[in-house]
Amino acid sequence: MPGLITHIYIAKHISKRKDFLLGNVLPDTTLLIVRDRKHILSLKLANILMRNKKTRYVGAGIKTHVLVDKYMHPHYVLKKAAKLSRKIDLDIDLAHGAIESAMGRLLLKKYPELKKELRDAIKSVSDEEVVSYLKEVIYEREDKILEAVRDARKIGLLKNPYSFAGLIKKLIVYKKYKSMKVAKLKFRNPLTVMKNAKNIVEEDYMEYLNKCIEIGKKTIKNL
Numbered sequence: 001m002p003g004l005i006t007h008i009y010i011a012k013h014i015s016k017r018k019d020f021l022l023g024n025v026l027p028d029t030t031l032l033i034v035r036d037r038k039h040i041l042s043l044k045l046a047n048i049l050m051r052n053k054k055t056r057y058v059g060a061g062i063k064t065h066v067l068v069d070k071y072m073h074p075h076y077v078l079k080k081a082a083k084l085s086r087k088i089d090l091d092i093d094l095a096h097g098a099i100e101s102a103m104g105r106l107l108l109k110k111y112p113e114l115k116k117e118l119r120d121a122i123k124s125v126s127d128e129e130v131v132s133y134l135k136e137v138i139y140e141r142e143d144k145i146l147e148a149v150r151d152a153r154k155i156g157l158l159k160n161p162y163s164f165a166g167l168i169k170k171l172i173v174y175k176k177y178k179s180m181k182v183a184k185l186k187f188r189n190p191l192t193v194m195k196n197a198k199n200i201v202e203e204d205y206m207e208y209l210n211k212c213i214e215i216g217k218k219t220i221k222n223l
Contacts, residue, residue, distance in 0.1 A: 004028065004156055005104035006209070007065055008118045009111065013213045014064065015057070015220055021121035023049075023061020026130065027069075029152040032177040033138055033145060039066040041137045048136050056223055058133065064216040071215055076208045080200050088196055095197075102197035103205050105162045115161075122156045148177065164190050 004025050011024040027042040036042060043066050049059030077099055085095040108114055127149045134145050151173050158166045167190065 003100040003104040003161075004118055005107055005114050005161065006100065007068065008114055008121065009107050010068055010209060010212045010216055011061060011064060012114075012117060014216045015060075017057050018121050018124040019055075019057040020061040020064075020220070021117065022124055023058040023063075024065045025118070025121060025156060026058070026062050026133070027065045029130070029149055030134065030138065032148040032152055032173070033134075033140055039069060042066050045133065045137045049133065050223075055133070057220070060219045060223060063219045067215050067219065068212045071212060072208060076205070080197075084193075084197055084200055087200075088192065090193060094193070098193050098197040099201060101162050101167075102194060102201045103209075105194070106198065106202055106205065108162070119157055122153055127153065151176070162194075 007024045008021060011021050014020070023046075026045075027036075027039055030036045030039075030042055030045075034041065042062055046059045046063035046066065049055040049062065052059075077096065080099045081092060081095040084090060084098060085092045090098070127146060130149045131142060131145050134149070135142060138145060155161075155170055155173055158169060160166050161170075
């Protein structure tokens with residue numbers, strides 16, 4: 001799935017409402033709690049929230065995230081990850097993350113304001129409010145959901161999300177929630193990985209992001 005910066009870039013070209021931007025980053029929080037790789041629970045939550053006038057834009061943001069992932073995964077991210085994996089003999093999970101990071105790094109270089117827009121969206125609600133949304137579809141103890149929300153917030157608020165230190169912090173969180181088999185991964189020089197990932201995506205990633213924007217616009221058409 002595209003990273004948070006990429007999701008914010010797509011979302012802001014659909015609506016600049018903070019609740020809509022927030023919705024666009026929420027689905028990745030559920031992945032720390034349950035293995036909702038296909039976003040089945042996220043889509044269910046989106047439909048629940050969109051029925052309520054107060055939360056309909058949060059729901060629309062979640063739905064946009066899901067639609068973007070469904071398009072970008074098979075049409076772009078997985079293909080590019082496979083190419084990177086073959087080129088430098090890199091674990092496919094790390095290649096996947098590197099492709100997402102490369103898009104995010106390129107976007108931040110062109111649009112540095114995206115970092116603040118992501119931070120503002122995350123800070124626009126309390127952790128407890130996010131828990132109140134997630135417990136509609138995640139049947140875990142509330143304290144467990146809250147812990148995951150707080151860890152997800154730490155990732156979203158990283159000062160330098162694509163630095164080596166930022167990567168290590170993310171991997172620590174993923175290992176905690178078993179989101180990646182970190183212990184089995186074969187690491188490469190991060191500079192080599194990111195240079196190759198950048199070369200693979202920079203030619204055409206904007207074409208696919210523009211397609212995502214058009215797909216996402218349908219979610220708020222009738223709100």
